[in-house]
Amino acid sequence: MNILWYKYDLRVTDHHPLVLANQSGPWAAIYIIEPMLWQEPDMSYRQYCFLASCLKDLDQQLRAIGQRLIIKVGEVEQVFSDLHQRYAISNVWAHEETKNSWTYSRDKKIRTWFKANHITFTECPHNGVVRRLKNRDGWAKQWYDQMYQPVIKRTDQSEAFTVHSDPIPLAEELNLQPDGIAVSLEGTRQKALQCLKSFLYQRGEHYTREMSSPVTAYTSCSRLSRYITYGVISMREVFHACTQRQQELNRLPPEHRGKWPNAMRSFASRLRWHCHFIQKLEDQPSIEYENMHRAYDTIRTMGEYPDRLQAWKNGQTGYPMIDACMRALIKEGWINFRMRAMLMSFASYHLWIDWRDSAPYLASLFVDYEPGIHYSQCQMQSGTTGINAIRIYNPIKQGIDQDPDGVFIRKWVKELSQAPSDEIHRPWEFENAYDYPAPIVDEKEARQHASKILYGMRKDQSHKAAAKEIVKKHASRKRPGRPKRPPKAKPSPQKEFEL
Numbered sequence: 145m146n147i148l149w150y151k152y153d154l155r156v157t158d159h160h161p162l163v164l165a166n167q168s169g170p171w172a173a174i175y176i177i178e179p180m181l182w183q184e185p186d187m188s189y190r191q192y193c194f195l196a197s198c199l200k201d202l203d204q205q206l207r208a209i210g211q212r213l214i215i216k217v218g219e220v221e222q223v224f225s226d227l228h229q230r231y232a233i234s235n236v237w238a239h240e241e242t243k244n245s246w247t248y249s250r251d252k253k254i255r256t257w258f259k260a261n262h263i264t265f266t267e268c269p270h271n272g273v274v275r276r277l278k279n280r281d282g283w284a285k286q287w288y289d290q291m292y293q294p295v296i297k298r299t300d301q302s303e304a305f306t307v308h309s310d311p312i313p314l315a316e317e318l319n320l321q322p323d324g325i326a327v328s329l330e331g332t333r334q335k336a337l338q339c340l341k342s343f344l345y346q347r348g349e350h351y352t353r354e355m356s357s358p359v360t361a362y363t364s365c366s367r368l369s370r371y372i373t374y375g376v377i378s379m380r381e382v383f384h385a386c387t388q389r390q391q392e393l394n395r396l397p398p399e400h401r402g403k404w405p406n407a408m409r410s411f412a413s414r415l416r417w418h419c420h421f422i423q424k425l426e427d428q429p430s431i432e433y434e435n436m437h438r439a440y441d442t443i444r445t446m447g448e449y450p451d452r453l454q455a456w457k458n459g460q461t462g463y464p465m466i467d468a469c470m471r472a473l474i475k476e477g478w479i480n481f482r483m484r485a486m487l488m489s490f491a492s493y494h495l496w497i498d499w500r501d502s503a504p505y506l507a508s509l510f511v512d513y514e515p516g517i518h519y520s521q522c523q524m525q526s527g528t529t530g531i532n533a534i535r536i537y538n539p540i541k542q543g544i545d546q547d548p549d550g551v552f553i554r555k556w557v558k559e560l561s562q563a564p565s566d567e568i569h570r571p572w573e574f575e576n577a578y579d580y581p582a583p584i585v586d587e588k589e590a591r592q593h594a595s596k597i598l599y600g601m602r603k604d605q606s607h608k609a610a611a612k613e614i615v616k617k618h619a620s621r622k623r624p625g626r627p628k629r630p631p632k633a634k635p636s637p638q639k640e641f642e643l
C-alpha cells in the first residue's frame with residue numbers, strides 16, 4: 145500500500161507529494177484527525193470547522209482524479225500501525241510540516257516508527273521553507289527560486305487503493321465547543337480562488353493605505369490567510385497570480401494603473417514574510433514556548449495577572465479600541481495585522497502579561513492560526529526577541545488614527561453605540577454614564593513602566609551580545625544573496641492563471 149498523507153496542504157493542484165504518489169501505482173489519500181491535538185490550548189472549534197469544510201472539498205477534488213479522501217480518526221502511530229498490519233505499507237508521502245510543538249513531537253515519533261517498520265517516508269518541502277537550513281544567507285533568493293518554479297498542474301487520473309474511511313467527527317465529538325464565531329467557515333478551493341481574484345482585480349487597489357484600519361481592512365486586505373494556512377491554495381499559486389497581475393498592470397499606460405502597482409508590491413512582500421516567519425520556527429521550535437532572548441525570562445511571570453488576562457480575553461479592558469478588536473475577532477475569526485499587533489502589545493506592555501499566557505488564546509481565535517508567524521509576532525509585540533524595535537501601541541491613539549469616527553468601535557462595543565465621536569476613544573473622561581468598564585490600567589503609567597524596563601535591558605552589554613546571535617540566526621539578510629528587488633518575472637507564454 146502507498147499513502148499520500150495530507151496535512152496542511154489540502155489541495156490537488158501544485159502538490160509535489162501527490163505527483164510522487166501518482167508515479168507509484170495505486171495509492172490512498174489519507175487525512176488523520178488527531179483528537180489529542182485538538183485538545184491543545186491553541187487549537188479551537190472555529191479552526192476545526194474550517195478544516196472540516198476543507199476536507200469535504202478536498203474529497204471532491206480528489207474524486208475528479210479517481211481518488212477519494214480517506215479520513216482516519218485517532219493517534220497517528222496507531223492509524224499507520226493498523227493500516228500496516230492490514231495492507232503492508234511501502235511508501236508514505238507528505239509535505240514537511242512546521243506547526244506547533246505537539247505536531248513537531250508527533251512527527252519525530254512517527255519518523256522513527258516508519259524507519260523501524262521499513263516504510264519509506266518522503267517529506268517534500270512546502271512553501272519555500274527549508275528544513276535543516278544552515279544559515280539565512282541567500283534564503284530570500286532560494287525562496288524566489290522556489291516561487292518562480294511552474295505551478296504543478298498535473299491532475300492525471302490515478303488508481304485508488306480503497307480503504308475504509310471514518311466519517312468526519314462533529315466538533316463536539318472532539319470536545320470542541322462553539323466559541324462565539326458568528327460567520328460561516330467555508331474552506332473550499334472555489335472560495336479561495338474567488339477571494340484571490342476579487343483581491344487582485346477589485347478589492348485590493350487601496351490595500352497599502354487601507355490595510356491598517358479595521359474599518360477598511362476587512363475588504364481591502366486579501367483575506368487569503370486561512371486558505372494559505374490550510375494549503376487550500378499554495379503560496380506559489382498566490383505568488384504566480386500576483387506576478388501575472390503585475391505583468392498585466394505593466395502593460396497598461398501608467399495613468400490607468402491607479403494605486404495597483406504599489407498594492408501588488410506590498411502584497412508580494414508579505415507572501416515572502418509568511419515563509420520568512422515560518423522559517424524562524426522551523427529553525428528554532430522553542431520560539432513557541434521560550435523567550436527568543438533569554439534575558440527576558442526574568443521580567444514577566446506566567447500566571448501573574450489572571451484578572452487582567454480575563455478582561456483582555458473578554459474585550460472588557462475599558463479601552464474601546466482594544467475591546468472592539470477583541471470582540472470583532474471573537475465573532476469574525478480574523479482581524480488585520482495592525483490590530484493583532486495592538487492587541488498583543490497591549491496585553492504584554494500595558495497589562496504586563498507574559499505572552500505565553502495570552503498567545504495561545506489569541507491563536508485559538510484566528511481561523512488562520514499559523515504557529516510560525518503567530519509566536520514570532522507575539523514575541524515581537526512583547527519585546528522578547530531582543531532585536532526588533534520596541535513598539536508600544538497606544539490604544540487611544542490607534543483608535544483615533546484608525547477609527548476616527550468611532551464606526552468600528554460602535555459596531556462592536558454596543559455599550560458605546562450612542563457615544564459621540566469626540567467621546568468614544570476616552571469615554572471615562574466624560575460625564576455620560578456609559579455602561580462600560582473603567583480602564584483596567586492607566587495607559588500612560590503602564591506604558592512608561594514597560595518602556596523603562598525594556599529600554600533599560602537593551603543597554604546591557606550581555607543583552608547586546610545575545611541579540612547579535614539572534615540576528616545572525618533569524619534576521620532576513622540585506623546581503624549577500626537577497627535581491628534588492630524581487631527578480632523580474634519571466635513572462636509565461638500563455639496566461640497561466642484563469643481566476
Ligand SMILES: Cc1cc2nc3c(=O)[nH]c(=O)nc-3n(C[C@H](O)[C@H](O)[C@H](O)COP(=O)(O)OP(=O)(O)OC[C@H]3O[C@@H](n4cnc5c(N)ncnc54)[C@H](O)[C@@H]3O)c2cc1C
Pocket residue numbers: 355365366367368369370372373411414415417418419421479480481482484485488507510512513514515517518521522525
Ligand atoms: C500578534 C500577531 C499574530 C499573528 N498571527 C498570525 C497567524 O496565526 N497566521 C497568519 O497567517 N498571520 C498571522 N499574523 C500576520 C498577519 O496579521 C496576517 O497574516 C494577516 O492579517 C492575514 O490577513 P490577510 O490574508 O488579509 O493578509 P494580507 O495583508 O492580504 O497579506 C497576504 C498574506 O501575506 C501573509 N502575511 C501578511 N502579513 C504578514 C506578516 N506580518 N507576517 C507574516 N505573513 C504575513 C499572510 O499569509 C497573508 O495571508 C499575525 C500578526 C500578529 C501581529
